Amino acid sequence: MLLFRSEEHVARWCRVWKISRGAVFSLPQGLGLAKAWYGDRLSPNWHPFSPPQAQAVLNRAGLRSKFWRLEAAAQ
């Protein structure tokens, strides 16, 4: 999950390193996702997400395509 100057730079980097283009989104979207995923990590009441809870965080951030389906992921 890297930060690029522009979508053109993403495309060039993917071409050079022969990596398939994944998902691209804005920094404000990234900050929103970071808050939703990590915002309560310092709380004594924090508990690991279950897979459905983690998927719900992604869904609420508008990340609903197949690329964002956790399915077999560990957490």
Place this chain on the structure above:
Amino acid sequence: MTKILTYTTADAALRLALYRFIVTHGHIPKLRELAAALSRPQGKIRAGVRRLAQLHILVLQRQSSEILRAAPFWAVPTAFRVQSGKRAWWASCIWDALAIPAMLRRDARISTACPCCDSPMELSVRNGGLLQAPGVIHFAVPASRWYENVVFT
């Protein structure tokens, strides 16, 4: 048959103590350092940390079993440096770098570089928002494969 671990109050206490150490000291501690800070035997800390790794809360170094990742913090230097006040931490990716001010609820400056052209990129998070938002985030790995190789992800 794989034994399924449950996140216990002891796990929660060790996790919270670890995170408080990282926030206070600006780095992920070695096991001996954490044991000393908590006045507990290193063997107990090692076992507790191993449980947290089995619960996918931490990632450990393969050889030494020291802590490599206590998300969003990273133990070794990376391309993402996050400075807040007098403290600074390493993050493994832009998502985790943004997560540090989000988690701390503090202002921060994130320093990185575009992987394509190597030009420096600086972000400032103030009062929970971005002062500037240059660039775009690229997720190369689909969510279903994030934990196959957490270093690459």
